[in-house]
Amino acid sequence: MPLLEVRDLRVEYRVYEGTLKVLNGVSLSLERGEKVGIIGESACGKTTTVKTIMGLLAKNSKVAGGDVTYKGEDVLKMSKKRLTELRRKNISMVFQDPSAALNPVFTVRQQLYDIIKFSTDERLTREELHEKAVEVLRQGALPEPDRILDSYPFQLSGGMKQRVNISMALVSASELLIADEPGTSLDVTIEDQIMRLLKKIVEEKGISIIPVKKFVDRIYVMYAGTIVEEGPTREVFNSPQHPYTQLLIKAVPKLTGGGIPEGILGQVPSYLKPPAGCRFVTRCPYAMEVCDTDAPPLYGVGAKQRAACFLYDERQLPR
Amino acid sequence: MSNAILSGEGLQKYFQTRRGVIKAVDSVDFVMREGEVLGVVGESGSGKTTLGNMIVGIYPPTAGKVIFKGGDISQGAGHRSLEIKREIQMVFQNPSSSLNPKRSVRQTLEVPLSVHKTASSVGERVSELLSLVELPPEYADRYPEELGGGEKQLVAIARALATNPSLIVLDEPTSALDVSIQAKIIGVLMRLKDRLNLSYMFITHNLSLMRNVADRVMIMYLGKVREVAPTEEFFKNPIHPYTKMLLSSIPVVSDAEEAVKPEKIVSTGEIAGALNLPPGCSFHPRCPFVMEVCKSVDPPLLEVEPEHFCNCHLYPNDYKDKKAPWQ
Numbered sequence: 001m002p003l004l005e006v007r008d009l010r011v012e013y014r015v016y017e018g019t020l021k022v023l024n025g026v027s028l029s030l031e032r033g034e035k036v037g038i039i040g041e042s043a044c045g046k047t048t049t050v051k052t053i054m055g056l057l058a059k060n061s062k063v064a065g066g067d068v069t070y071k072g073e074d075v076l077k078m079s080k081k082r083l084t085e086l087r088r089k090n091i092s093m094v095f096q097d098p099s100a101a102l103n104p105v106f107t108v109r110q111q112l113y114d115i116i117k118f119s120t121d122e123r124l125t126r127e128e129l130h131e132k133a134v135e136v137l138r139q140g141a142l143p144e145p146d147r148i149l150d151s152y153p154f155q156l157s158g159g160m161k162q163r164v165n166i167s168m169a170l171v172s173a174s175e176l177l178i179a180d181e182p183g184t185s186l187d188v189t190i191e192d193q194i195m196r197l198l199k200k201i202v203e204e205k206g207i208s209i210i211p212v213k214k215f216v217d218r219i220y221v222m223y224a225g226t227i228v229e230e231g232p233t234r235e236v237f238n239s240p241q242h243p244y245t246q247l248l249i250k251a252v253p254k255l256t257g258g259g260i261p262e263g264i265l266g267q268v269p270s271y272l273k274p275p276a277g278c279r280f281v282t283r284c285p286y287a288m289e290v291c292d293t294d295a296p297p298l299y300g301v302g303a304k305q306r307a308a309c310f311l312y313d314e315r316q317l318p319r
Numbered sequence: 320m321s322n323a324i325l326s327g328e329g330l331q332k333y334f335q336t337r338r339g340v341i342k343a344v345d346s347v348d349f350v351m352r353e354g355e356v357l358g359v360v361g362e363s364g365s366g367k368t369t370l371g372n373m374i375v376g377i378y379p380p381t382a383g384k385v386i387f388k389g390g391d392i393s394q395g396a397g398h399r400s401l402e403i404k405r406e407i408q409m410v411f412q413n414p415s416s417s418l419n420p421k422r423s424v425r426q427t428l429e430v431p432l433s434v435h436k437t438a439s440s441v442g443e444r445v446s447e448l449l450s451l452v453e454l455p456p457e458y459a460d461r462y463p464e465e466l467g468g469g470e471k472q473l474v475a476i477a478r479a480l481a482t483n484p485s486l487i488v489l490d491e492p493t494s495a496l497d498v499s500i501q502a503k504i505i506g507v508l509m510r511l512k513d514r515l516n517l518s519y520m521f522i523t524h525n526l527s528l529m530r531n532v533a534d535r536v537m538i539m540y541l542g543k544v545r546e547v548a549p550t551e552e553f554f555k556n557p558i559h560p561y562t563k564m565l566l567s568s569i570p571v572v573s574d575a576e577e578a579v580k581p582e583k584i585v586s587t588g589e590i591a592g593a594l595n596l597p598p599g600c601s602f603h604p605r606c607p608f609v610m611e612v613c614k615s616v617d618p619p620l621l622e623v624e625p626e627h628f629c630n631c632h633l634y635p636n637d638y639k640d641k642k643a644p645w646q
Contacts, residue, residue, distance in 0.1 A: 041497040159589055187362040187524065189586040192568035196585075237572045251502040253527040255554070255569060255576040260509075260531050263502025267467050 001072055002029040003208050004053065004176060009066035011048055011057065011225075013271075020271035022048050024225040024279065025066065025295070032175070033206045035199075037216035037233065041248070043268055045225040047096075050178050050210060052076075054093055055083050070176075088119050092173035096181040098161035102153040108164055109133065109149040112171075119172045132171075140167030141197050159190035166197065177202070177209045221245045224268050224279040230298070231305030241307040244280050278310070286311060324486060324518050325351040325374065329383035332369050341593045343369040345542035346383070348620070351486075356512065356519045358533030358550070360526055360565075364590050366542040367522045371488040374520065375409045387486070405435050408479035412491040414471035418463045424449070424474050425459040431481040438481075448477040451514075453507055469500035473507060480511070490522045505532060526569055527576075530554055538562050541591060541601040544620060548627040557581050559629050560606050600632065608633055 011023040023045050030036050038046045051057050053068055055075060068075040070086065078086075095101040103111055112133045117124065124132070130149075137145040140163040153161055162182060169177055179198060183191030199215045201207070209216075219236050221229040221244065229242040240246045244264075251263045266283040275281050281291040290310050299312035332344040344366040351357045361367045373380050376396030384393045392403055411417040418427060428445045431437075438444035446456040452473040463471055472492060479487055489508070493501040509532060512519060521533060529536050529550065536553045538546045538561065546559040557563055564584040571577055588605035591597055597604050603613040612632050620630040 041499060157589055187590070188526075188568045188570070189362060189564055190589060191570070192586045195570075234574070238574060248499060249572055251498045252572055253498075253501075253505075253525065253531045254573070255527045255530055255566075255571055256573075256579050257530050257554070260502050260505045260528075262506055264499035265503070 003032045003034075003071060004030040005069045006049070006053065007066050007069075009049070009052060009068065010064040011045075011052055012062050012064050013058070014060045014062065018272050021064075021274055022225045022271050023052070024274065026222070026225065026227055027066075028220050028227065028230070030176075030208050030210065032208055033202075034218065035202055035209050035216040037219045038210065038222055039219060039248075040222035041268060044222045046222055047180055048225075049222070050093070050180055053210075054087070054091065054178065056093075088172055090172070090174055091176045091178070092169040092171070094162070094165050094169045094177070094179040094182045097185050098158055098165050099153065101165050102161060104153050107150055107152055108156075112136070112149070112164075112168060115168050115171050136167040136170050137164070139170055139201065140164065141193075142167065158186050159193065162186060162190075162194055163197070166194070166201070170201065173207055175207060177207050179209060221248070224274065225271070226279055226295075226308065227298070228280065228309070229305065229307045231302075235302070235305055239302075239305075241301045241305055241312070242280075242309050243284050243286055243311070245307075247285075278308070322353050323350045323386075324353045324355075324388060325520070326386045327370075327374075327383065328386065330370070330373060330380050330385065331382040332366075332373055332378070333381045336594075339594050342542050342596060343593060344373070344380075347539075347542070347544055349537060349544065349547065351518060351520060353485075354512075354516060354518055355534045356521055356532055358529035358536040359520060359522045359539060360524060360529055360536060361539035362524060362565075362590050364541070364593060365539040367539050368490055369542075370539070371409065371490050371520060371522050374486075375407055375488050376404070401435065405437065405482040406484050407486045407488070408482060408484040409488040409490065410472070410475050410479050410492045413495050414468065414475045415463065415495075417475055418471055420463050423460055423462050424466075424477075427474060428459075428478055428481055431478060435482045437483055444481070448480055451480055451511060452477045467500075468496050469503055472496065472504055476504075476508065476511075480515070483515075484517070486518045486520070488520045488522065491524070492521075493528070494523065494525065501528075508532075526565060527571070538565070541593065541596060543601065543617075543630070544628075545602070545631075546627075546629045547620075548624075548629075552624065552627050554579065556624065556627070558623060558627075558634060559631050560584060560608050560633075561602050564605070600630075 006026060006028045009023050009026040013020040013022060026049055040046055063076055113129050116129055116132050133149060134145040137148055142148050142163050183194045186194065195215050202209045216233050219233045220227050223244045229236060229245045237249065240249050247264045250261050253260055264283055269275055269279060269282055277293045278291040278296050281287045288310060296308045296310045298306040298308045301307050301312055327347055327349045330344055330347040334341040334343055347370060359367045359370065372378060374385055376399055379395040380393055384391055387403065392399055396404060425445050428448055429441055432441050432444055445459050449456055449458055454473055493504050511517060523529060533550050535547060535549050537544055540561050546562050557566055563581045564586050566581055567583045568586045584607060591601060599615045600613045600617055603609045610632060618630045618632045620628050621634060623629050623634045
């Protein structure tokens with residue numbers, strides 16, 4: 001049984017203009033100890049997906065279909081008490097912006113102690129709290145834990161703040177750690193350090209992780225609230241199959257040179273009135289008639305990759 | 320070799336704060352040639368934006384000179400002639416904050432046109448500018464909130480073009496955008512450069528992008544130039560340990576790219592605070608090759624290969640056979 005399974009998840013947001021149909025049948029799964037990534041442009045539903053898993057959706061949202069099961073338990077139908085229990089002991093999350101995730105008016109000590117108290121049923125003494133706090137900061141590769149504990153967030157650099165966030169997440173993440181682009185707001189050398197730290201933690205502790213980028217075994221590519229491709233990371237990056245993945249990877253400037261191609265013309269469609277069939281149809285260079293009306297299922301391509309594109313349907317004409 | 324359009328001589332910018340002096344840019348020398356794309360690359364806090372701001376005259380340097388087409392333009396913009404301001408323009412990082420939300424695209428583009436009086440017919444020039452940045456003419460009557468992030472940045476580029484500049488300082492013009500949009504903006508910028516014979520100072524933290532667009536790359540770290548070289552040479556033979564660390568840290572998508580990275584220098588430590596710079600070479604606390612001399616003497620910028628400059632005590636004497644300590 002997978003540790004986490006998301007099946008055909010549909011999430012909508014109610015806004016003034018109408019209903020935003022954001023997630024349109026997202027399915028993904030994660031085994032214990034596996035590292036899985038989700039990639040895609042901004043506003044394609046990555047954060048909404050992980051927030052649904054954590055039960056952190058905003059008030060104006062609605063799960064319109066599908067389910068999220070964690071070790072066989074349905075997270076969406078869980079009582080509030082049980083969900084809190086999971087967040088206390090099993091699942092935790094690292095957010096994208098390390099500054100926004102910390103409270104600016106409390107020291108790291110106060111914030112970390114709160115989380116440690118929240119995560120345990122025992123009544124810890126001050127010494128035990130301190131010991132535990134120093135231990136998790138060490139796991140987060142922070143030097144001088146005592147100085148960090150007495151610092152306010154503004155006294156720490158961006159990289160250190162993100163390490164504090166990771167340390168805090170480690171308090172509760174005994175089984176699953178979700179990291180929402182933990183390095184994007186940092187410089188590349190620091191991002192590299194953070195990613196190596198996460199990788200090491202995951203490998204040592206055997207926690208599963210969904211970082212929304214690299215260092216993963218398997219990757220899901222999202223576009224406009226749908227999974228368009230999935231497969232082992234190397235295969236997806238070296239031979240992308242879905243037209244969207246192909247164009248996206250082509251648009252990334254390469255260290256090997258070769259100039260910059262045109263990118264992907266157009267924009268992510270409005271979620272108020274998304275296309276009825278394939279959501280990529282408005283920007284796809286290979287769009288066919290069937291793409292306007294039907295949403296493509298995931299077709300197996302090669303040994304382990306799957307792509308949601310009618311180009312791989314044998315009934316369609318070859319390219 | 321084409322002529323120098325812009326050069327900096329011993330440029331310094333110090334900011335006095337209550338807690339001390341911040342040396343944002345410290346003794347920077349550089350030359351930019353006509354029609355060149357110079358990539359200025361560094362982490363946050365390296366002084367690259369401060370350098371760009373001094374060139375457009377947002378503030379004058381504390382010491383040193385900015386020379387543009389042979390004339391000294393070290394004074395801030397307030398003391399510059401209209402002609403110089405016309406020739407040097409800037410595009411900022413975040414188009415959502417650099418465009419006035421209450422002005423339509425037409426009104427935004429009319430401002431530089433009326434200040435510099437460069438066009439006989441304002442209406443025609445506005446549509447001409449929009450077509451230069453490959454936007455349809457009907458965009459003239461839209462407001463920023465109706466535009467996507469990439470389109471807003473194109474409007475900001477059109478505004479910079481309004482005065483017929485010869486040099487544009489691009490301060491991270493695509494770092495707030497998705498890669499698919501970035502590719503589009505870069506395409507437009509490169510076509511414009513060829514068509515209008517522009518020179519770009521391209522400030523960025525993205526080395527992969529510079530590999531594809533820059534003629535020369537200049538690496539900055541804590542207010543100093545650490546390495547400058549023509550792009551081909553730079554990526555084939557990076558020599559400063561900091562450059563190697565940067566290159567090793569870049570996330571890449573394919574195995575082919577992984578193969579062109581230099582020997583891996585694992586990223587350690589963080590950029591120091593600009594308030595208390597380390598003595599000697601400011602990179603020494605993070606450098607795997609640190610020697611005694613690095614802790615007290617700041618190395619000079621030397622030409623180690625033709626056109627390839629670097630400041631590091633390892634060079635130029637013995638860099639060819641210098642191996643990483645663990646090799």
